[in-house]
Amino acid sequence: MSYRIHVYGKAERKHQKSSADQSTTNEPKEGKPTSSSRSSSDRKSFHSTKYSEGPYPNHLPSNEPQTPVKNGNTMDGDQGEEPEVPGTTVWLCCDVYDTGIGIPDNALPTLFKKYMQVSADHARKYGGTGLGLAICKQLVELMGGRLTVSSKVKCGSTFTFVLPYKVSSTCDSSDDPDDLSEMADNDAPLEDETAGFFHNSPILNGFSEDSCSFPSGNVRLKETTSVEDACSMVEVAETLSEPESSFSHSPDRDNENVVCRRKQCLDDTKSKIPNGTKNCNNHKEVSGDPPGSCQEQEKSATSSQCTSSSIPQEPESKPKPKILLVEDNKINVMVTKSMMKQLGHTMDVVNNGVEAVRAVQSCSYDLILMDVCMPVMNGLQATQLIRSFEETGNWDAAFKAGIEPCAPSSASVLDGQSSIHYHKRIPIIAMTANALSESAEECYANGMDSFVSKPVTFQKIKECLEQYLP
Amino acid sequence: MEVVQMQRAWVEYTKSLFREGFLDAQFQQLQLLQDESNPDFVAEVVSLFFEDSERLLSDLTFALEQQSVDFKKVDAHVHQLKGSSSSIGAQRVKNDCIAFRSFCEEQNVEGCQRCLQQVKQDYSLVKSKLEALIRLEQQIVAAGGSIPMEELSF
Numbered sequence: 001m002s003y004r005i006h007v008y009g010k011a012e013r014k015h016q017k018s019s020a021d022q023s024t025t026n027e028p029k030e031g032k033p034t035s036s037s038r039s040s041s042d043r044k045s046f047h048s049t050k051y052s053e054g055p056y057p058n059h060l061p062s063n064e065p066q067t068p069v070k071n072g073n074t075m076d077g078d079q080g081e082e083p084e085v086p087g088t089t090v091w092l093c094c095d096v097y098d099t100g101i102g103i104p105d106n107a108l109p110t111l112f113k114k115y116m117q118v119s120a121d122h123a124r125k126y127g128g129t130g131l132g133l134a135i136c137k138q139l140v141e142l143m144g145g146r147l148t149v150s151s152k153v154k155c156g157s158t159f160t161f162v163l164p165y166k167v168s169s170t171c172d173s174s175d176d177p178d179d180l181s182e183m184a185d186n187d188a189p190l191e192d193e194t195a196g197f198f199h200n201s202p203i204l205n206g207f208s209e210d211s212c213s214f215p216s217g218n219v220r221l222k223e224t225t226s227v228e229d230a231c232s233m234v235e236v237a238e239t240l241s242e243p244e245s246s247f248s249h250s251p252d253r254d255n256e257n258v259v260c261r262r263k264q265c266l267d268d269t270k271s272k273i274p275n276g277t278k279n280c281n282n283h284k285e286v287s288g289d290p291p292g293s294c295q296e297q298e299k300s301a302t303s304s305q306c307t308s309s310s311i312p313q314e315p316e317s318k319p320k321p322k323i324l325l326v327e328d329n330k331i332n333v334m335v336t337k338s339m340m341k342q343l344g345h346t347m348d349v350v351n352n353g354v355e356a357v358r359a360v361q362s363c364s365y366d367l368i369l370m371d372v373c374m375p376v377m378n379g380l381q382a383t384q385l386i387r388s389f390e391e392t393g394n395w396d397a398a399f400k401a402g403i404e405p406c407a408p409s410s411a412s413v414l415d416g417q418s419s420i421h422y423h424k425r426i427p428i429i430a431m432t433a434n435a436l437s438e439s440a441e442e443c444y445a446n447g448m449d450s451f452v453s454k455p456v457t458f459q460k461i462k463e464c465l466e467q468y469l470p
Numbered sequence: 471m472e473v474v475q476m477q478r479a480w481v482e483y484t485k486s487l488f489r490e491g492f493l494d495a496q497f498q499q500l501q502l503l504q505d506e507s508n509p510d511f512v513a514e515v516v517s518l519f520f521e522d523s524e525r526l527l528s529d530l531t532f533a534l535e536q537q538s539v540d541f542k543k544v545d546a547h548v549h550q551l552k553g554s555s556s557s558i559g560a561q562r563v564k565n566d567c568i569a570f571r572s573f574c575e576e577q578n579v580e581g582c583q584r585c586l587q588q589v590k591q592d593y594s595l596v597k598s599k600l601e602a603l604i605r606l607e608q609q610i611v612a613a614g615g616s617i618p619m620e621e622l623s624f
Contacts, residue, residue, distance in 0.1 A: 331519050331554035338503045338511060373549060433553060455496045455556045458503070 001098040007090055088167045097158035103151040111149060112137045123440040127453040136161070321366040321469050323347045326356040326382065327431065328374045332456065336369070339461045353377025357385050357403050360426070361395060367468050368428045370448070377401070380446040383428050387447035390423040427468040431456060473615035480606050481621045487603070492596050497559030501619050509611075513604045519558050523593055526551045527586075534583055544582060545574040551589070562592040 103111065107118045115130040117123060123130070133147075140147040140161045151157035323340065325347045327333050333349055340347050350359050352374045359365070368386075370379040381401070388397035395405045430443040430451035443451050449468070452460045471479075487493045504511040526547050533544045552567035566589040573581035607617050 329550060329553045329557070330522060331515060332557050334515055334518060335500065335503070335557050338508065338515075339499075341508075342503060375546075433549075433556075454553065455499075455559075457496070457499050 001096065001100075003094060003096045005092065005094045007092055089164050090167055091162045092165055093160060093162045095158050095160045097156060099156040102153035102155050103149070103157055104153050108149065108151070112147070124434050127434075127451070129440065129450065133159075321345065322363065324356065324359055324363075324365045324368045325349045326351070326353070326368065326374070326379060327371040328352060329371075332371070332431075332454070336456050336461070339456065339458050342458065343462060343465060345465070353379060353382030353385075354403055356382045357395075357398050360386050360389070361398075361405060364424075365426050367465070368426055369431055369452070369464075370428050371431045372443070373433065379430060380442065380448075383430075383447045386426065386428065390425050393423060429464055429468065471609075473610060473613045476606060476610045476613065477615055477618050480603070480610060481618055483603060483606065484622060487599055491561055492599055494559045494561040494564075496557065498622065500558060501622070504617075504619075513607070515558055516600050516604065519554055519560070520597055522554055523551060523563075523597075527590055527593065530586055530589075534579065534586060539577075539579055539582070541574050541577050541582075545571060548574060560593075560596050563589060563596060566592055 103118060110116045111118075112133045114134040116134075117128060117130045122128065136159075137147045140163065143163050145161050145163035147159065147161045149157060149159050323345055325333065325336055325340075327336065327349065328351045337347060337349070347369075348359060348363070348365075350356050354377045356368070356370065356379075357377075360368075370383060372379040385395075385398045385401060385403070389395050395403070399405060427449045428447065430448045431454055432443065432451050433454045440451060450464070452464055484493075488497075500512050500515055530544060530547050530551075533540060533547065548567050548570045552564055552571070555561075555563035555567060566585060570582065570585035570589060573585055610617060
């Protein structure tokens with residue numbers, strides 16, 4: 001999967017609303033697409049792509065009237081409303097595209113709906129929860145943008161989102177391609193997560209003294225930006241009609257939220273680029289699953305909920321998360337442990353559901369990876385018992401199931417609090433062999449938060465950690 | 471043999487194992503987990519797999535020889551074998567296990583016995599190939615070379 005980002009802006013401003021001091025562009029309701037879709041001729045696209053014309057309906061993530069669009073090709077997010085803001089607004093357009101299994105036309109209308117996947121057995125084959133695109137869509141629209149898709153079965157898919165940004169009046173603009181390659185070669189300092197996003201954007205600016213706040217989490221631009229993309233960025237910088245080329249994000253309100261979300265949004269798309277780990281020079285997405293866009297998008301989008309875990313520099317003082325692996329197969333244990341070790345984590349290991357309950361009784365875990373099929377007690381039941389404790393504050397259900405509580409340790413778990421106090425919900429991730437008896441619905445019904453399909457791969461573990469460990 | 475020749479042989483051999491379906495992408499996951507801090511990882515996992523599989527195959531043979539076959543037990547063994555073969559990327563063995571489980575579900579003794587033979591055959595093949603591969607790796611390392619994992623992009 002790859003992505004590219006291009007920017008285009010309007011040469012002429014349409015008449016603005018008179019709320020001049022309202023610097024925000026992103027009232028959620030304004031950002032929603034309306035029926036008057038703009039044609040592409042209104043936009044000055046700096047990075048045009050050849051399309052083939054076709055009568056295929058574009059999928060717009062709303063119930064708006066469809067506009068014809070090209071299917072089977074990548075496309076700029078040309079459609080969509082521009083927010084009415086004072087000053088000049090440009091659109092940041094990001095295409096995330098793959099050459100996977102594609103999405104059939106009949107799946108497009110419901111693609112962005114919650115819990116929808118292309119087919120009923122999609123989860124069984126490819127994993128995922130059906131939430132990824134719905135989340136992406138919400139995020140993009142909350143930021144005043146639009147999310148669209150173009151796909152061709154067996155060829156691949158392109159997801160495009162556009163986001164509006166106000167161009168500020170101050171900037172250090174530099175169109176020097178050397179700056180861009182310098183940028184591409186540098187590990188951008190990425191720790192500035194809360195302030196100044198798109199301020200002195202490296203895409204258009206080259207580097208300024210301030211930290212480059214391109215919100216990309218732990219993804220290194222050099223690994224994901226192709227030469228072609230770098231060239232297109234140069235092209236963009238040169239052809240931008242406004243002298244100001246730095247961006248400052250207009251909405252003052254919800255700044256931090258939006259930053260985090262956008263960072264995560266871009267993080268999502270980039271986290272799919274299979275080069276993000278220290279140990280993997282040639283690391284490909286080797287899960288053996290077809291890189292179908294549905295699955296990929298879901299997986300990348302679920303990591304949109306992670307916040308600071310995507311930041312590479314974690315404060316030293318942070319305690320190591322406690323992870324429990326519940327798995328009976330020795331080989332699976334060995335492989336999973338090794339993957340965790342590569343990610344810098346250790347795990348406690350137990351071999352069945354009873355031992356898992358006992359472990360939770362004696363220890364406070366931040367994450368549990370729970371195999372479903374196990375002897376003695378399976379993962380579904382163990383999860384039920386753990387959730388029962390979390391809700392009631394007692395281990396009665398476990399006792400009924402034959403698990404004797406360890407008296408001293410349950411006291412320590414409660415820590416002198418009364419049993420009606422809230423017990424933190426531990427994220428429990430099912431590890432399923434994709435058997436019919438281990439369906440997603442069953443996992444959720446028993447209290448699991450998510451699932452990972454076996455065989456477990458490095459990428460799956462990594463995404464899991466990013467999503468569920470703060 | 472020179473190190474370079476051995477390395478080339480290693481690359482070719484590994485690629486052939488993928489091409490012929492003995493191994494799948496999951497095996498590459500294992501290879502990626504092997505590094506300076508974990509230099510024998512693949513050999514260790516593979517040897518654990520051999521140990522585990524041999525035990526399971528012998529349990530399966532015993533279970534299917536019984537007058538009255540306990541299909542639940544048989545299925546449980548096959549499930550384990552499927553899990554571990556899948557985790558290391560032993561594709562043929564894994565696929566044989568998938569077929570095996572349907573016969574268990576049907577409670578078809580003959581079908582199960584045929585599957586068992588097939589699994590044993592494919593297991594034996596992949597075992598000898600993996601052993602050869604690991605031996606070659608050890609020779610390369612002993613001669614001062616490194617395993618050219620990066621050349622496996624295909």
